[in-house]
Amino acid sequence: MYVSVNVPGFIKKIVQRILSTWNGVQSFYFYVVSIIKSFKSIRYLRFRSLYSIVVNQTRFTGIDALPLLMIIALMLGGTVIIQAHTNFPKFGIESFIGNLLVIIIARELGPLATAMIVVSRSGSAIAAEIATQTQNREILSLELMGIDTKLYIILPRIIASIIAIFSLIIIFDIVAFFGGYLLSISTVYIPIGVFIQTLLDAFSFNDLFLTILKSLIYGILIPLIACYYGLKPRSNFEIPIYVSQAVVRTLLVIFVINAFISALFYF
Amino acid sequence: MVKLEKNEVRVAVFILFPVLILLVFVVLKLGYSFASSTKDIYLKVDSISSIKNGTQVKVKGYTIGRVVEIIPVYQPALHFLAVMRVENEIAMYEDCTAVIQNQNIIGDTIIELRNPETKQELLKEYAVIEGIEYVNLEALLQDVHVMLATVTSTVGVLRDISLDSRSNIRVLLGNLSRSVETVSTVLNDSQKDIIEIMRSFRKTAKTMDEISTELKRHPLKFLMKGDK
Amino acid sequence: MDTACTPRGEIVTLENVSYSYEGNRLINDISISICLGEDIVFFGAENSGIDFICQLIVNAAGEFEGDVFFDGRPIKDFDEIEVHNFRKGFGYLQRNFGLINNMDVFENIALPLRYHSRLTSREVDERVESMVEYLKLEHCARRRPVHLSSSELLRTSYGRSIALDPDLLLIEHPLEEQCLLNVQVFMSALQNRAFAPHKSVIIITYRPELYTEISERFVMLHEGRIVFDGSTDEFARAENPYVKQFLQASIDGPMQML
Structure with missing residues (x-):
């Protein structure tokens, strides 16, 4: 026996939204599980076939993003120093400037800004590339050749992404530090040796470990989510929809994870 | 010998540079000094x-x-x-x-x-x-000497000021007693004049009484008297 | 036709295979064996079911009824890793060629060798170079698929499908959108392969008459069923009413065409 209940429209919409999100999470979970399972066939994989993909993806994700990344790093480093000079007393600034840069740039802004640059440049490109390849039946053709597409497409992109993000974070930090330093010497003189020493003192092994951890997590998640949405379109007109979703969802996940890591290690 | 393409060289540099920076950081952090x-x-x-x-x-x-x-x-x-x-x-x-x-x-x-x-x-x-x-000792002695000289001159100035002030006070007291004398003289002179003024007031009052009596008796005559 | 196989036996067998997609029955109870060294042409009209034969053989069509045996083993039993391993035993030339657009001709042909073979990189390069030369693709070896003509795409895709020298080559509609003047290199290469002992070729086509010098067996499908299975001579004589109607492109006959 069924009882008919009048459910208000907005509650129905909320329930539908929750169900759709839950289905999405489930679908992503199965996708990740299928990738993990496909690692069983890694012993049949010749890494030389992935080599050129890794090199090209690293070049695209890392080297080609360098000019943009360096400009953003310089600006951010400068902004932090300007704010510090405006809002903190100048006396004794040389002793805490290293800590300030390490806390703001190395711990938080560096990895986050790098991830955002990689998502907007490479995440979208990966999603669009995979979606186009799916529509052109290139993915099917790889499957028909006996190539495990999960390993062949996703694994090299993850490797390249980890390498690129790790290098980009380090370069971002260095450029931001020295951008900040160059700006700071216009108001407060700090010998370069003192500056480097305070940076070294402030930057701990814990920070180094977190930089590596973040580059690992972002390096895995960005291509993983991008490929997931890249494999979704069933027709050409769906490609931009899923590419946009890939970028937005990846950014959301990265912000959540960044907050989670900060809370876990620094709170 | 392995021949690397341009892309591969760029990627290798891109990877090695940060790794090198990290190695230097770790070495410095561990306390090794170059x-x-x-x-x-x-x-x-x-x-x-x-x-x-x-x-x-x-x-x-x-x-x-x-x-x-x-x-x-x-x-x-x-x-x-x-x-x-x-x-x-x-x-x-x-x-x-x-x-x-x-x-x-x-x-x-x-x-x-x-x-x-x-x-x-x-x-x-x-x-x-x-x-x-x-501060070094020589500079300290010099400073003490300068300070003592300054104190001496200050004391002299104070003495001069006190000597000058004494005569001025004396003159001031003389002037003051003269002023008191003048005031008492003025008061003595004023006493005679006041008696005269009082006497004159009395006379005037008497005259006014007479006028009022006359006015009561012959008011018209009194009024017309002036016209004649 | 006598379908007795050579001592090495059947390479592929379809046994009572039926296949449906979204409620439509596309293959209807087909049973056929293909021997090692045998070359076979599947032909038929649109929606006759020929387009699903190759997909069923390589286990790419999804769920189906009946059994498909490869070297005597039912492909339904293969797990994911076995499917990948068994597929490298095939060469598959898709209708739209399926070339990887961000790789040039050389890299496309080298791809299965780099992924599957145990050859050194130098040996792979040498083999691909000889393949490029054999298929007369030297002038466009460093071009990407978007810059190739139809026949160059066909030859590149063919080169890739035979790079691992498979025992069974599956070809879908190779000449349908080609100028016949430009495909002589491909036809000659295909003929060489078809004549090689212990190498089988399965061709899916709407134009079977182009392959009479290559194949010794012709199979026609209509509404998912086999309506003709005969030798080149039997095909050429066109005594079967289905074959006759197909070759004459006539609307009169047993097949009702829309």
């Missing part, structure tokens, strides 16, 4: 009247290094950083003090480093220490 047995420490001073290149740096009288460079710093206000190159082997702690003083009455200036009483973290290379300047 420098020899000395390290450079900055001494922050307001003026460089007393120190110069070559000024000795001592701990408990034992020379551990010298000033090798003096850098002027313009912001936020003009001050100087003296680079002291000191031996690594003498353990100096983070809260150590640097006193700029004379070796003796006729000796050169030295920088004396003093460790705090309790052990702390070791002083790192490129650390900055604030310099405390001790």
Whole structure:
């Protein structure tokens, strides 16, 4: 026996939204599980076939993003120093400037800004590339050749992404530090040796470990989510929809994870 | 020999550069110093009247290094950083003090480093220490002499002022007694005049009574009297 | 036709295979064996079911009824890793060629060798170079697929499908959108392969008459069923009403065409 209940429209919409999100999470979970399972066939994989993909993806994700990344790093480093000079007393600034840069740039802004640059440049490109390849039946053709597409497409992109993000974070930090330093010497003189020493003192092994951890997590998640949405379109007109979703969802996940890591290690 | 393409070389550099930076960081963090047995420490001073290149740096009288460079710093206000190159082997702690003083009455200036009483973290290379300047004995004696002279002159001025003031007070008191005398004279003179004025008032009152009596008796006659 | 196989036996067998997609029955109870060294042409009209034969053989069509045996083993039993391993035993030339667009001709042909073979990189390069030369693709070896003509795409895709020298080559509609003047290199290469002992070729086509010098067996499908299975001579005589209607492109006959 069924009882008919009048459910208000907005509650129905909320329930539908929750169900759709839950289905999405489930679908992503199965996708990740299928990738993990496909690692069983890694012993049949010749890494030389992935080599050129890794090199090209690293070049695209890392080297080609360098000019943009360096400009953003310089600006951010400068902004932090300007704010510090405006809002903190100048006396004794040389002793805490290293800590300030390490806390703001190395711990938080560096990895986050790098991830955002990689998502907007490479995440979208990966999603669009995979979606186009799916529509052109290139993915099917790889499957028909006996190539495990999960390993062949996703694994090299993850490797390249980890390498690129790790290098980009380090370069971002260095450029931001020295951008900040160059700006700071216009108001407060700090010998370069003192500056480097305070940076070294402030930057701990814990920070180094977190930089590596973040580059690992972002390096895995960005291509993983991008490929997931890249494999979704069933027709050409769906490609931009899923590419946009890939970028937005990846950014959301990265912000959540960044907050989670900060809370876990620094709170 | 492996032949690398342009892309591969760029990617290799892109990977190796940060790895190298990290390695250097780890090595420095672990405390390894690339420098020899000395390290450079900055001494922050307001003026460089007393120190110069070559000024000795001592701990408990034992020379551990010298000033090798003096850098002027313009912001936020003009001050100087003296680079002291000191031996690594003498353990100096983070809260150590640097006193700029004379070796003796006729000796050169030295920088004396003093460790705090309790052990702390070791002083790192490129650390900055604030310099405390001790005035030398000759300058101190000169200052005392100048001060005594100033005190003497001040006492003289005070004495002059007190002498001048005494005569002025005397003149002032004389003038005051004269003023009192004048006032009493004026009052004595005024007494006679007042009696005369009172007498005149009485006369006037009497006349007014007469007028009023006449006016009551013959009012018309009184009024017309004037017209005739 | 006598379908007795050579001593090495059947390479592929379809046994009572039926296949449906979204409620439509596309293959209807087909049973056929293909021997090692045998070359076979599947032909038929649109929606006759020929387009699903290759997909069923390589286990790419999804769920189906009946059994497909490869070297005597039912492909339904293969797990994911076995499917990948068994597929490298095939060469598959898709209708739209399926070339990887961000790789040039050389890299496309080298792809299965780099992924599957145990050859050194130098040996792979040498083999691909000889393949490029054999298929007369030297002038466009460093071009990407978007810059190739139809026949160059066909030859590149063919080169890739035979790079691992498979025993069974599956070809879908190779000449349908080609100028016959430009495909002589491909036809000659295909003929060489078809004549090689212990190498089988399965061709899916709407134009079977182009392959009479290559194949010795012709199979026609209509509404998912086999309506003709005969030799080149039997095909050429066109005594079967289905074959006759197909070759004459006539609307009169047993097949009702829309």
